[in-house]
Amino acid sequence: MSESTTTSGQEPRPDGREPARTAPSAYAAAGVDIDAKYGAVESARAAIKASHGPGVLGDLGSFGGLFDLAAAGAEGQLLVASTDGVGTKVKLAVQAGRYDGIGADLVNHCVDDILVQGARPLFFLDYVAVDKMLPERVGAVIRGLADACRANGCALLGGETAEMPGVYRPEEMDVAGTIIGCVSRDRLLDGSRIRVGDVAVALGSSGLHTNGFSLARKVLDDGGFSLDDRPPEFGGESLADALLAVHRSYLGPVMPLLDRDLVHGMAHITGGGLPDNLPRVLPQGTAVRIEAAAMPRPPIFDFLCRHGRVAREESYRVFNMGFGMVLVVAAGDVDTVIETLAAAGETGRVVGEVVAGSREVRIG
Template identity: 55%
Template sequence: MSEQPGLSYAAAGVDIDAAHQAMKGVAAMVRSTATPDTLSELGSFGGLYRVPRDAKQPVLVASTDGVGTKLKVAFMAGRHGTVGEDLVNHCVNDILVQGAKPLFFLDYVGVGKLEPGVVEELVSGVARGCRANGCALLGGETAEMPDMYTAGEYDLAGTIVGMVEEDRVLDGRAIRPGDAIVAVASNGLHTNGYSLARRIVFDRMGLGVDDAFPEEEGSVADVLLRVHKSYLRSLYPLIEAGRIRGLAHITGGGLVDNVPRILPDGAAARFDLSSWTVPSVFRVLRREGGVARDEMFRAFNMGVGMAAVVPAPDADAVVRDLAAAGETAWIAGEIVPGARDVILSGE
């Protein structure tokens, strides 16, 4: 019987040298996100971060999420530089709704085989998102796992940790019937609804990523890969000033499932659908997919990225201040007596 050659990790599909080379490429990006409270360098077993010295009663707020099947569009288009921003901004918004500012972020990339430049593109987006939101990219993990992922595909996830003073936690308890709901516009699908959107666009409509998207400027890839917005810069000053009683990030489940998460017992949210024009991307998806209205409002954000509950007398001023901060905002509804649900009216 002939002897078989000895095996190596590289022969089994894991190239440690390629991983080291990729990490050299991202080191400068990671360093560019450091804040004064970052205490460790890339390569440590764990990231070190000091709780800000001026904190009085700090409460840490943490959240973990992924980009979901939006990644499938990135694979098809060969564009990997924006999904990292999607990830950071989504997580920033998720802790912002509880009044927290981000401190640091950790990312995870799982791939079947490390492709030259792809990890660097992914991390460049994460680092760009961290810099824009003032948080440190404290560390992360890149795992090469043959046979776990289809060639050319990867998964991307991350964890954010932020801080809020205990007496400033937003938990919705201050919400009362009579309060106004101010909607803050999204710029597209953000990171939700892509399983349905892909079925409509690629299967029903037969479009490719380089084709023009109907009623929109740009290609299918341009429209579907728009970066999920961060609302930190525009909303945090209002939170600090105590002008927001509750805040909902409109992600998977849409207005219908996300707004009730912040409502106290005895309160419901009524949205006036005539108060805004649903963006064309959602109108096209609804028409071409034959999707029912209620299904659209559960699968997609329908043009609302954040819903802020504010005292009615301050609603107009909040809208003006958000506009001055560069947002499109409007009074979209009100809090009414009810059973912690959402009422869609006016269409």
């Protein structure tokens, strides 16, 4: 619910998060437990504070979170904003009883979404809604959000935790969030510098990231699989391990490339896969040829495609098929790009090239 106020007499929350309401008897009888909600956020308070950098005006916040762009070194820059959820991956997390990775899935997804425009993250606000407030679960989700924010140099500036009796199915929850980042106008990436002859360099995904989970769950259901099953080709991992592998953030390895102006365009491979996401940055008159075999993929993809009888073409639309992020760079910069990525601990793989065309993706 949106009833988000602090308890009478409580100090204003420096984090801009407003978790608590009073717990009057009639209200409790109506299915809303405010004490539980408050406990969930309290347990994450230290992690939230730890995510705060110099931009957060901690001692002033009350109803909304306050952010000082100048203190964060972002004055005069453009803001880039994105809202997203984690899809039905959250349902699978609930099913597996693992709540700590969902926060990182969401934050990293949002970080990657604005990174493709050249932006670095400044702050994040979350929305966590549940059928019934279970403080351990919700606390784990918010701690995960806060930890992922900190890892990305991003402040968890605020959020809302909502108990919604009668809206969500029993035990279910949803998690969404909004990221605000910044980019200098002269460093804004929109793909307009992409030219025929440029090279596509891909960074690997950890698994499905946050896409294709409704289909994945259907494959599991139809095949009678359990999340605890450990297919032999998984090298000891369970289906839950493989499916809940955390969406990667590419901020660390990619930012040094942006600092050196080595990227012409970049696509975050989310829903719609390579065929839908790469064209978003392609100028008219260009297309991309991708060599699928150039990118190794976690075994979960072949498992799902085989058991779900997903055709190859469809598989590249529903899943990322191992491609987490695709960078388009000048052919002459490829070695420098790969070396710079390697210096940041990341493997960049040449997976294709820009050719003449009509903004399509040809997967070979």
